[in-house]
Amino acid sequence: MKEGPDITRIAxxxxxxxxxxxxxxxxxxKALTATELANEAxxxxxxxxxxxxxxxxxxxxxxxxxxxxxxxxxxxDDVAHLLENLMSVAAQKGHLRAQTGPKDPxxxxxxxxxxxxxxxxxxxxxxxxxxxxHLKEIxxxxxxxxxxxxxxxxxxxxxEALHNSRRQLCRQCLDWSERRTHLAGTLGASILRHIYEKxxxxxxxxxxVVRFSKRGEAAFMAVFEIEL
Amino acid sequence: MKEGPDITRIAxxxxxxxxxxxxxxxxxxKALTATELANEAxxxxxxxxxxxxxxxxxxxxxxxxxxxxxxxxxxxDDVAHLLENLMSVAAQKGHLRAQTGPKDPxxxxxxxxxxxxxxxxxxxxxxxxxxxxHLKEIxxxxxxxxxxxxxxxxxxxxxEALHNSRRQLCRQCLDWSERRTHLAGTLGASILRHIYEKxxxxxxxxxxVVRFSKRGEAAFMAVFEIEL
DNA sequence: TTCATAGTTCGATCATAACCGAACCATAAT
DNA sequence: ATTATGGTTCGGTTATGATCGAACTATGAA
Numbered sequence: 001m002k003e004g005p006d007i008t009r010i011a012x013x014x015x016x017x018x019x020x021x022x023x024x025x026x027x028x029x030k031a032l033t034a035t036e037l038a039n040e041a042x043x044x045x046x047x048x049x050x051x052x053x054x055x056x057x058x059x060x061x062x063x064x065x066x067x068x069x070x071x072x073x074x075x076x077d078d079v080a081h082l083l084e085n086l087m088s089v090a091a092q093k094g095h096l097r098a099q100t101g102p103k104d105p106x107x108x109x110x111x112x113x114x115x116x117x118x119x120x121x122x123x124x125x126x127x128x129x130x131x132x133x134h135l136k137e138i139x140x141x142x143x144x145x146x147x148x149x150x151x152x153x154x155x156x157x158x159x160e161a162l163h164n165s166r167r168q169l170c171r172q173c174l175d176w177s178e179r180r181t182h183l184a185g186t187l188g189a190s191i192l193r194h195i196y197e198k199x200x201x202x203x204x205x206x207x208x209v210v211r212f213s214k215r216g217e218a219a220f221m222a223v224f225e226i227e228l
Numbered sequence: 229m230k231e232g233p234d235i236t237r238i239a240x241x242x243x244x245x246x247x248x249x250x251x252x253x254x255x256x257x258k259a260l261t262a263t264e265l266a267n268e269a270x271x272x273x274x275x276x277x278x279x280x281x282x283x284x285x286x287x288x289x290x291x292x293x294x295x296x297x298x299x300x301x302x303x304x305d306d307v308a309h310l311l312e313n314l315m316s317v318a319a320q321k322g323h324l325r326a327q328t329g330p331k332d333p334x335x336x337x338x339x340x341x342x343x344x345x346x347x348x349x350x351x352x353x354x355x356x357x358x359x360x361x362h363l364k365e366i367x368x369x370x371x372x373x374x375x376x377x378x379x380x381x382x383x384x385x386x387x388e389a390l391h392n393s394r395r396q397l398c399r400q401c402l403d404w405s406e407r408r409t410h411l412a413g414t415l416g417a418s419i420l421r422h423i424y425e426k427x428x429x430x431x432x433x434x435x436x437v438v439r440f441s442k443r444g445e446a447a448f449m450a451v452f453e454i455e456l
Numbered sequence: 457t458t459c460a461t462a463g464t465t466c467g468a469t470c471a472t473a474a475c476c477g478a479a480c481c482a483t484a485a486t
Numbered sequence: 487a488t489t490a491t492g493g494t495t496c497g498g499t500t501a502t503g504a505t506c507g508a509a510c511t512a513t514g515a516a
Contacts, residue, residue: 007314007315092306095286261492278473
């Protein structure tokens with residue numbers, strides 16, 4: 001047999017604890033420096049440098065030099081999608097971390113998944129968009145509807161620009177904590193940006209947590225007609 | 229950070245060459261014995277036994293005893309999906325295998341990709357379905373059209389049942405040999421079953437090769453209006 | 457210039473785990 | 487019963503690669 005692309009290399013890269021921690025940190029969508037990633041992974045800078053070189057070589061992360069800092073980020077959203085998929089399978093098989101972090105409940109409530117919203121609120125947003133008819137599912141694919149176009153444009157989204165992107169507008173992403181779908185793609189990313197712009201929520205600096213204010217969450221729920 | 233499910237274990241399991249080969253072999257959907265998997269992986273039976281125990285423990289494969297044989301298969305289609313995803317990223321990043329096998333030409337012509345047709349014929353089938361207007365591409369997604377529905381139903385496909393499946397109807401799958409798209413999803417699987425039922429081709433027992441008869445291939449090309 | 461910070465490269469150490477030989481258990485055929 | 491086949495367990499070997507200390511380069515600040 002032995003045909004097909006060689007998955008060993010990619011899986012091996014992800015399968016090291018230090019590198020896996022770095023990749024999870026990069027799932028925040030933020031570009032991080034080598035030093036920051038070293039802290040995340042709990043290894044020295046030398047070790048980190050070696051790991052990052054391997055991941056750049058393997059096509060998982062991209063680097064960008066800025067002054068005397070070197071910023072690293074996930075190469076593209078296919079890599080992000082793969083990682084979330086891995087998390088989903090891992091969660092399903094019960095491979096949770098030995099010690100759950102203090103932020104675990106917050107993460108399950110609302111977190112960043114690369115560049116869009118995930119967690120309880122993310123899945124609820126998705127359901128609401130389907131229920132109000134702004135999006136519709138065709139098989140496992142999701143598309144925007146006529147009323148959806150009006151809705152988003154009335155709320156200041158520039159769909160034209162989103163449509164012209166190389167990336168797809170709507171994409172389903174499996175949520176590891178909820179085991180349900182949330183919305184990825186340029187529209188998903190755009191909604192998260194909208195949330196920040198409206199100051200409904202802001203990001204936690206050292207985690208994937210998206211922290212809504214009380215009023216922000218209420219406004220968010222109201223605009224997108226999300227039910228409890 | 230260090231929150232969320234632990235992806236290390238799963239990735240580590242996949243990231244070993246012997247285990248990756250076994251998992252790829254199991255992507256054929258068939259249940260295989262430990263001995264068969266040992267041959268696939270090119271390691272002794274003892275080593276294989278150890279690998280399989282780890283993968284069962286890790287939730288990637290399931291075993292079933294039958295007489296003095298023990299059959300192994302992928303645990304569920306989430307695992308298959310994850311592997312597909314990994315292959316797609318690997319192919320995209322150019323991680324192909326070093327040595328090509330003896331059946332390589334046949335594999336490149338027509339082979340099974342989990343449960344659907346891949347290779348030269350697979351990609352040509354896909355192009356033909358687009359060209360005849362039975363499927364249409366919307367960004368990175370593919371959908372069936374009105375004429376497509378008629379076409380498949382006239383040819384005995386039960387689209388209703390396919391639509392109701394949890395899996396998606398049409399899905400693009402990147403072909404490693406052709407570097408082009410072929411059709412996956414329930415429709416893709418259904419077409420492959422159709423090919424077997426019409427006896428246009430049959431599977432090679434020890435590989436993913438799909439071997440068309442001369443007349444079978446001609447009939448296949450004619451029905452789907454595939455051009456050379 | 458001098459110093460400090462960010463990151464890389466090199467070499468040595470060390471732990472993990474893949475591997476196989478050999479012995480073992482389980483099922484089936486003779 | 488005896489033999490053959492399929493699979494597991496155990497122990498020892500070996501290779502890979504993660505790790506860090508130390509020395510190095512590069513950029514920026516004083």
